[in-house]
Amino acid sequence: NAGVTQTPKFQVLKTGQSMTLQCAQDMNHEYMSWYRQDPGMGLRLIHYSVGAGITDQGEVPNGYNVSRSTTEDFPLRLLSAAPSQTSVYFCASSYSGQGMQFFGPGTRLTVL
Amino acid sequence: GQSLEQPSEVTAVEGAIVQINCTYQTSGFYGLSWYQQHDGGAPTFLSYNALDGLEETGRFSSFLSRSDSYGYLLLQELQMKDSASYFCAVDSNYQLIWGAGTKLIIKP
Numbered sequence: 001n002a003g004v005t006q007t008p009k010f011q012v013l014k015t016g017q018s019m020t021l022q023c024a025q026d027m028n029h030e031y032m033s034w035y036r037q038d039p040g041m042g043l044r045l046i047h048y049s050v051g052a053g054i055t056d057q058g059e060v061p062n063g064y065n066v067s068r069s070t071t072e073d074f075p076l077r078l079l080s081a082a083p084s085q086t087s088v089y090f091c092a093s094s095y096s097g098q099g100m101q102f103f104g105p106g107t108r109l110t111v112l
Numbered sequence: 113g114q115s116l117e118q119p120s121e122v123t124a125v126e127g128a129i130v131q132i133n134c135t136y137q138t139s140g141f142y143g144l145s146w147y148q149q150h151d152g153g154a155p156t157f158l159s160y161n162a163l164d165g166l167e168e169t170g171r172f173s174s175f176l177s178r179s180d181s182y183g184y185l186l187l188q189e190l191q192m193k194d195s196a197s198y199f200c201a202v203d204s205n206y207q208l209i210w211g212a213g214t215k216l217i218i219k220p
């Protein structure tokens with residue numbers, strides 16, 4: 001099992017550009033989520049999904065969109081990148097949304 | 113509002129025992145998780161407490177008191193590889209609310 005995979009590992013964008021961060025898991029987990037982590041801080045939940053076709057907002061959803069068309073994939077779209085979105089983005093999955101979550105390696109995003 | 117408080121930094125000696133405390137104030141509570149994160153890495157799960165009491169997993173133990181909105185992570189027989197940041201996180205209705213993390217510095 002590959003676990004949770006994320007692409008790309010690193011990305012530099014210019015203000016106003018859009019892009020999609022990819023996340024996939026091969027553990028047949030129903031629950032998937034996206035977090036951002038800023039230096040010296042804990043993770044903050046952006047969006048989450050409790051199953052295919054179901055998504056909901058987390059703590060910091062503005063500027064981001066998600067969709068969940070399959071159990072395996074949960075892409076995160078930045079609509080119009082801003083310097084405030086410079087961060088490390090982690091995708092995670094779990095069986096139920098409670099307890100243990102498995103994290104991908106992260107995407108380090110810089111917006112100039 | 114929702115908040116979790118944990119010390120920003122803790123220093124300990126190799127081979128010793130260290131306790132990292134976490135107090136929380138959240139609108140919903142299903143359980144308290146602990147994660148470890150090495151510099152540049154992803155968080156990895158350590159433990160989860162849904163009920164009051166102590167959970168032990170090898171050198172790591174975690175404790176929860178729901179009535180006090182308090183938990184702690186206990187690390188025994190510290191090794192240099194335990195140098196990392198440790199986060200407590202509250203399960204609040206499908207949302208994990210995270211503390212800012214405790215940087216554990218281990219001295220030989």
